[in-house]
Amino acid sequence: MILCDIGNTTYHFLDKEREYKESVKLFDPSSFKDIVFYICVNVEAKKLLKHLKNWIDLSQYIDFSKYYATMGIDRIMACEAITQGVVVDAGSAVTVDIVKNSKFEGGFIYPGIKAIGKTYKNISNALDYSFNFELDLDKMPKNSRDAISYGYLKLLQSEVKSYNMDIYLTGGDAKEFVKIFPDSFVDEMLLFKGMKNIMKKADIC
Amino acid sequence: MILCDIGNTTYHFLDKEREYKESVKLFDPSSFKDIVFYICVNVEAKKLLKHLKNWIDLSQYIDFSKYYATMGIDRIMACEAITQGVVVDAGSAVTVDIVKNSKFEGGFIYPGIKAIGKTYKNISNALDYSFNFELDLDKMPKNSRDAISYGYLKLLQSEVKSYNMDIYLTGGDAKEFVKIFPDSFVDEMLLFKGMKNIMKKADIC
Numbered sequence: 001m002i003l004c005d006i007g008n009t010t011y012h013f014l015d016k017e018r019e020y021k022e023s024v025k026l027f028d029p030s031s032f033k034d035i036v037f038y039i040c041v042n043v044e045a046k047k048l049l050k051h052l053k054n055w056i057d058l059s060q061y062i063d064f065s066k067y068y069a070t071m072g073i074d075r076i077m078a079c080e081a082i083t084q085g086v087v088v089d090a091g092s093a094v095t096v097d098i099v100k101n102s103k104f105e106g107g108f109i110y111p112g113i114k115a116i117g118k119t120y121k122n123i124s125n126a127l128d129y130s131f132n133f134e135l136d137l138d139k140m141p142k143n144s145r146d147a148i149s150y151g152y153l154k155l156l157q158s159e160v161k162s163y164n165m166d167i168y169l170t171g172g173d174a175k176e177f178v179k180i181f182p183d184s185f186v187d188e189m190l191l192f193k194g195m196k197n198i199m200k201k202a203d204i205c
Numbered sequence: 206m207i208l209c210d211i212g213n214t215t216y217h218f219l220d221k222e223r224e225y226k227e228s229v230k231l232f233d234p235s236s237f238k239d240i241v242f243y244i245c246v247n248v249e250a251k252k253l254l255k256h257l258k259n260w261i262d263l264s265q266y267i268d269f270s271k272y273y274a275t276m277g278i279d280r281i282m283a284c285e286a287i288t289q290g291v292v293v294d295a296g297s298a299v300t301v302d303i304v305k306n307s308k309f310e311g312g313f314i315y316p317g318i319k320a321i322g323k324t325y326k327n328i329s330n331a332l333d334y335s336f337n338f339e340l341d342l343d344k345m346p347k348n349s350r351d352a353i354s355y356g357y358l359k360l361l362q363s364e365v366k367s368y369n370m371d372i373y374l375t376g377g378d379a380k381e382f383v384k385i386f387p388d389s390f391v392d393e394m395l396l397f398k399g400m401k402n403i404m405k406k407a408d409i410c
Contacts, residue, residue, distance in 0.1 A: 008329070070331065070349045093328050096356075098345055106345025108355040109332065111324045119316045119324045123298050124213070126275065127314065140303055140311025144275045150313040151301075155360035158367070 001205060005074065005191045006040035006049075008092060014192045029055060037199060039073045039191070058195055061202040067104050077194035078170060079104050085166035087190065088181065090173035096160060110156055113173050120148050133179040153180050206410060210279065210396045211245035211254075213297060219397045234260060242404060244278045244396070263400055266407040272309055282399035283375060284309050290371035292395070293386065295378035301365060315361055318378050325353050338384040358385050 005012040011022040011029070013036075024042060035054050040046050049055045059073045067076050075095045078087040083102045089095045092115060097107030111119065113131065120127040129145040137154040141147040157180045160167060167184035169177055174186050187193070199205040210217040216227040216234070218241075229247060240259050245251050254260045264278050272281050280300045283292040288307045294300045297320060302312030316324065318336065325332040334350040342359040346352040362385045365372060372389035374382055379391050392398070404410040 068347050068349075072331075093325075093332070106347050107352060108346055108359070109325070109349075109352045110356040110360070111321070111328065115324050115328050116316070118327075119320050120298075120314070122323075123316065123320050126277075127298070141313055142273050142311050144273075144314075147312060147314045151315040154313070155315070155364050158363060159360050162363070 002034050002036045003192050003195050004036050004038040004055075005077070005195070006038055006042050006045050007074070008042055011045075012191075014189070019189070037195060037204075039077055039195060041072050041074055058198055061198050061204070074191060075107065076104075077191045077198070078168070080194035080197050081187075081190045082168055085168050086160060086163050087168045087170065088160060088177060088184070089190075090169065090171040090177045094156065094171075094173075094177075096156075098163060098165070108159075113176060116152050133176055137180065157181065207239050207241045208397050208400050209241050209243040209260075210282070210400070211243055211247050211250050212279070213247055216250075217396075219394070224394070242400060242409075244282055244400060246277050246279055263403055266403050266409070279396060280312065281309075282396045282403070283373070285399035285402050286392075286395045287373055290373050291365055291368050292373045292375070293365060293382060293389070294395075295374065295376040295382045299361065299376075299378075299382075301361075303368060303370070313364075318381060321357050338381055342385065362386065 003014040009024055011024065011027050013020050024045060029048055030052055033054065035056065037056050037058050038049065039058050040049060062076055075089065075097055078089050079097050079099050082099050084100055087097045090112065092112045094110040094112055095107060096110065098105040127144065127148055129148055131152060132145055132149040135146050135149045137150065137157055141150045160181065167181050168190055169181055169184040169186045170188060170190040174188065178184060178186050208219040214229055216229065216232050218225050229250060234253055235257055238259065240261065242261050242263050243254065244263050245254060267281055280294065280302055283294050284302050284304050287304050289305060292302045295317065297317045299315040299317055300312060301315065303310040332349065332353055334353055336357060337350055337354040340351050340354045340358065342355065342362055346355045365386065372386050373395060374386055374389040374391045375393060375395040379393065383389060383391050
């Protein structure tokens with residue numbers, strides 16, 4: 001069974017135990033002859049895949065009444081992976097979603113590291129710093145780099161901690177964010193778990 | 206006595222009781238013959254003003270040991286305006302600074318409304334919404350517009366409220382931010398108050 005999570009920049013495959021990525025720009029999905037169960041947030045890739053019979057869109061098996069109409073399929077799959085907790089998916093955006101007793105309880109969207117770095121730089125060249133993930137977030141900052149790092153990191157940390165729930169951390173920047181959520185469960189395979197759960201529910205595996 | 210707070214886009218004047226703004230692009234400071242006491246964060250304007258003897262830079266009277274080297278002069282003036290509380294200055298960036306017993310205790314920098322709006326849009330066109338300042342921030346969002354509004358507004362609100370101090374709100378977007386800080390003191394003249402305090406301390410008025 002081959003699974004694929006398609007984002008804005010990569011096709012992320014899980015082929016049994018083997019996990020790998022292909023660039024959205026370079027990869028041709030029609031070159032693939034095996035059956036692939038996928039989710040996709042990429043508008044261009046969606047158009048291509050629509051016409052390929054061996055690429056099966058798992059979003060058709062989602063009970064959308066549990067979520068909301070414009071919610072990203074990647075967020076939904078992450079929620080489907082757990083029964084209780086808060087999912088932090090740190091990619092181009094950081095999505096934070098709460099699940100209680102297998103029910104989606106709402107969530108919010110925060111800018112990703114790259115995006116917010118550009119934002120500060122665009123406001124003023126004087127704010128063009130990389131974030132300090134090692135910052136002591138229990139102290140108010142007294143220099144510019146820490147002042148922007150705190151603004152971005154502490155506010156997110158406080159909000160997520162305030163739920164008093166297990167934290168599941170996934171996405172390309174999970175390795176950075178684990179520094180501010182040291183007790184979280186880091187799971188790069190979380191979306192694939194959600195996809196497998198959906199397939200079990202739909203009785204297709 | 207004429208005071209002027211020069212930002213990236215405007216010269217903000219206070220001439221006795223009369224307050225008005227001039228565009229940085231259009232205004233020629235050499236056309237002004239009165240004495241003006243100013244602060245300036247605008248690099249280009251700074252160069253012009255350096256050569257004009259009737260424009261007096263108040264930053265020379267600041268005791269920088271109370272602050273830090275790269276801290277914006279506008280943030281410093283806002284801190285000089287109060288003896289105790291948290292200053293939220295909502296402009297192109299939102300700066301949040303704590304003052305206890307007339308001492309600066311640190312602060313952080315958060316993106317301004319315009320900047321963060323662009324950020325979400327650049328991440329994905331699916332996130333191109335205006336913020337919902339009327340949102341009930343005590344409920345987890347279940348739609349895209351509220352999910353980004355919560356991400357931006359709730360996290361800032363929680364952090365600022367956590368200090369349990371009086372909130373002083375200033376800057377061009379103060380009128381929007383008062384919706385999430387309804388008990389704050391809104392004061393568009395806060396920086397001018399700080400400038401007057403500095404002038405009293407320096408014995409120049």
